[in-house]
Amino acid sequence: xxxxxxxxxxxxxxxxxxxxxxxxxxxxxxxxxxxxxxxxxxxxxxxxxxxxxxxxxxxxxxxxxxxxxxxxxxxxxxxxxxxxxxxxxxxxxxxxxxxxxxxxxxxxxxxxxxxxxxxxxxxxxxxxxxxxxxxxxxxxxxxxxxxxxxxxxxxxxxxxxxxxxxxxxxxxxxxxxxxxxxxxxxxxxxxxxxxxxxxxxxxxxxxxxxxxxxxxxxxxxxxxxxxxxxxxxxxx
Amino acid sequence: xxxxxxxxxxxxxxxxxxxxxxxxxxxxxxxxxxxxxxxxxxxxxxxxxxxxxxxxxxxxxxxxxxxxxxxxxxxxxxxxxxxxxxxxxxxxxxxxxxxxxxxxxxxxxxxxxxxxxxxxxxxxxxxxxxxxxxxxxxxxxxxxxxxxxxxxxxxxxxxxxxxxxxxxxxxxxxxxxxxxxxxxxxxxxxxxxxxxxxxxxxxxxxxxxxxxxxxxxxxxxxxxxxxxxxxxxxxx
DNA sequence: CGTCTGGTTGATCTAGATCAACAGGAGTGG
DNA sequence: CCACTCCTGTTGATCTAGATCAACCAGACG
Numbered sequence: 187x188x189x190x191x192x193x194x195x196x197x198x199x200x201x202x203x204x205x206x207x208x209x210x211x212x213x214x215x216x217x218x219x220x221x222x223x224x225x226x227x228x229x230x231x232x233x234x235x236x237x238x239x240x241x242x243x244x245x246x247x248x249x250x251x252x253x254x255x256x257x258x259x260x261x262x263x264x265x266x267x268x269x270x271x272x273x274x275x276x277x278x279x280x281x282x283x284x285x286x287x288x289x290x291x292x293x294x295x296x297x298x299x300x301x302x303x304x305x306x307x308x309x310x311x312x313x314x315x316x317x318x319x320x321x322x323x324x325x326x327x328x329x330x331x332x333x334x335x336x337x338x339x340x341x342x343x344x345x346x347x348x349x350x351x352x353x354x355x356x357x358x359x360x361x362x363x364x365x366x367x368x369x370x371x372x373x374x375x376x377x378x379x380x381x382x383x384x385x386x387x388x389x390x391x392x393x394x395x396x397x398x399x400x401x402x403x404x405x406x407x408x409x410x411x412x413x414x415x416x417x418x419x420x421x422x
Numbered sequence: 423x424x425x426x427x428x429x430x431x432x433x434x435x436x437x438x439x440x441x442x443x444x445x446x447x448x449x450x451x452x453x454x455x456x457x458x459x460x461x462x463x464x465x466x467x468x469x470x471x472x473x474x475x476x477x478x479x480x481x482x483x484x485x486x487x488x489x490x491x492x493x494x495x496x497x498x499x500x501x502x503x504x505x506x507x508x509x510x511x512x513x514x515x516x517x518x519x520x521x522x523x524x525x526x527x528x529x530x531x532x533x534x535x536x537x538x539x540x541x542x543x544x545x546x547x548x549x550x551x552x553x554x555x556x557x558x559x560x561x562x563x564x565x566x567x568x569x570x571x572x573x574x575x576x577x578x579x580x581x582x583x584x585x586x587x588x589x590x591x592x593x594x595x596x597x598x599x600x601x602x603x604x605x606x607x608x609x610x611x612x613x614x615x616x617x618x619x620x621x622x623x624x625x626x627x628x629x630x631x632x633x634x635x636x637x638x639x640x641x642x643x644x645x646x647x648x649x650x651x652x653x654x655x656x657x658x
Numbered sequence: 659c660g661t662c663t664g665g666t667t668g669a670t671c672t673a674g675a676t677c678a679a680c681a682g683g684a685g686t687g688g
Numbered sequence: 689c690c691a692c693t694c695c696t697g698t699t700g701a702t703c704t705a706g707a708t709c710a711a712c713c714a715g716a717c718g
Binding site: 659660661662663664665666667668669670671672673674675676677678679680681682683684685686687688 | 689690691692693694695696697698699700701702703704705706707708709710711712713714715716717718
């Protein structure tokens with residue numbers, strides 16, 4: 187089709203966890219024949235804040251960050267998208283331009299699905315809409331939660347919390363049975379994600395290290411006492 | 423039915439703006455015959471955080487606040503629900519217990535719709551799901567926006583922003599052509615809503631009053647210079 | 659009349675921002 | 689190879705928005 191070897195939607199790893207899992211064979215075939223799959227490298231963007239929304243994206247292996255910028259030059263990293271996530275459907279459904287920028291954080295594979303295809307599928311298969319609804323409800327709940335946390339938690343606790351969330355997504359046990367995690371983010375991005383300055387993140391790192399909770403070496407993180415960690419997070 | 427004079431769903435004022443506007447006559451009749459409508463007074467609650475979710479609520483005239491509490495005793499007012507809003511459907515769709523408390527902020531009329539009815543209607547009419555999706559997308563976007571603001575805005579600006587939002591919902595022009603607003607919230611709730619202490623809200627009030635932007639008298643607010651207000655809000 | 663609750667004001671304290679210096683790579687170019 | 693810059697991260701010194709603690713006031717209400 188586009189000259190490249192490409193994974194069909196039928197075999198897509200992200201398939202069972204994504205919204206598209208409810209499609210039947212015909213619909214999947216339509217999706218498969220109209221989607222555009224492409225590898226994208228870290229640092230590039232899927233769309234920019236203010237761009238028109240011509241369709242939506244589905245993330246296969248990779249990591250995408252959603253950024254927001256305002257007129258005064260403030261910037262924040264609003265959230266991260268994992269494999270299987272559909273990206274940009276909010277603007278699509280609102281029929282508005284993109285309100286955020288989607289930036290590739292590590293080498294990824296992304297499928298672009300054109301506006302028209304999405305419309306057709308949404309009309310043909312009501313379950314697709316319900317899946318989107320389910321997903322969006324989770325996202326909204328997550329935002330609500332984070333909003334609450336950013337009001338009530340201290341920076342250190344938000345940071346520890348982030349480490350736990352990242353550990354659930356990217357962590358594993360090493361040969362010594364330790365809980366380790368390769369951070370997919372720079373310190374600056376961590377700061378932008380939890381709403382703090384990079385310096386404060388740095389200091390938080392040395393502090394939790396002194397307390398013996400976590401060990402850092404570059405982007406390698408060892409969570410030394412997960413129980414105590416979760417305890418601290420929920421303690422305030 | 424329940425012995426009280428009650429408005430039918432057909433005539434419900436909130437109807438054209440709510441999710442339920444896509445129902446056909448049969449479906450509306452089902453909704454009408456199974457819903458339970460009741461007036462509720464300020465201070466009472468629809469449900470508490472931790473309660474089971476037996477169905478959802480639809481708000482007619484009135485105002486409902488959504489509160490969140492955590493184990494450490496922190497509390498926040500997450501958002502306000504206006505007439506036409508459906509309340510509690512997030513927990514319903516997640517099949518989880520309520521994660522928040524819904525508190526009546528002024529005398530309201532609320533319809534309770536039982537779980538089973540919602541399921542039936544969602545299955546029968548796919549458009550209902552899509553309407554929920556639309557609504558939830560707006561809510562999620564709103565949360566995203568507020569999250570961003572709480573990171574980048576100062577308390578004073580968040581407060582001014584809130585005043586503008588409330589003005590759009592509750593404000594009007596008085597006989598002198600001034601933009602006035604009767605606050606539906608106590609200062610404490612304003613504080614809980616934007617994530618600040620009541621004292622800081624108090625101080626913000628005196629400050630903006632000194633600057634001649636807004637005039638306060640109890641819960642009566644006069645926005646004296648809306649243009650300057652919006653300018654200040656977007657300036658940082 | 660006292661008691662309570664909500665709001666304002668003042669004094670003080672602190673988490674975290676900001677400003678500034680510096681240190682370790684990673685190129686790049688001679 | 690060194691010299692150069694660029695970039696990210698750490699650390700220290702200082703500053704400030706906003707929290708916290710405390711006193712006080714005004715209505716509401718028994």
